Amino acid sequence: MRYKTLLDLIESASQTHGTLSEKYQELELLVTSEKTLWLLEYLNRHEIRMAETFKAAKDQLNGFSDMSLEYTPEWSGRDLVGELECVNINDVDSILSRALEVDSVVLEGLRGARDQARSERCRELMQHLINMATDEQRRVATSLVKAV
Numbered sequence: 001m002r003y004k005t006l007l008d009l010i011e012s013a014s015q016t017h018g019t020l021s022e023k024y025q026e027l028e029l030l031v032t033s034e035k036t037l038w039l040l041e042y043l044n045r046h047e048i049r050m051a052e053t054f055k056a057a058k059d060q061l062n063g064f065s066d067m068s069l070e071y072t073p074e075w076s077g078r079d080l081v082g083e084l085e086c087v088n089i090n091d092v093d094s095i096l097s098r099a100l101e102v103d104s105v106v107l108e109g110l111r112g113a114r115d116q117a118r119s120e121r122c123r124e125l126m127q128h129l130i131n132m133a134t135d136e137q138r139r140v141a142t143s144l145v146k147a148v
Contacts, residue, residue: 031090
């Protein structure tokens with residue numbers, strides 16, 4: 001999918017994280033390991049926070065929502081949620097690896113959009129989103145390393 005405006009990209013990222021959250025909730029019902037259940041609950045909360053971050057970013061656009069972007073991120077055409085279905089749901093390392101990979105794909109997409117942006121204001125907005133996503137990714141990785 002090609003994004004024509006900054007708003008298109010933000011809404012897609014928010015929707016992607018919301019869908020990932022739903023998938024983690026679904027997987028929670030299938031696991032047998034308490035440790036894996038904890039991980040899925042944590043990842044679910046992470047995806048909810050990321051979706052909310054992108055929704056809040058829409059409010060910060062202040063007239064820039066129709067800013068032209070003409071960008072196709074790496075995750076376009078990938079079934080990120082479907083990729084979660086391919087992991088062994090009772091293997092913490094497998095789930096963690098896939099979750100961090102999905103976050104990295106989205107983050108790289110945001111960086112690419114920033115680099116392709118035509119205006120300084122758009123680059124600044126994209127960098128703000130990247131900073132928020134990076135902070136959240138770092139928080140998840142740190143928390144999970146401590147717990148696992």
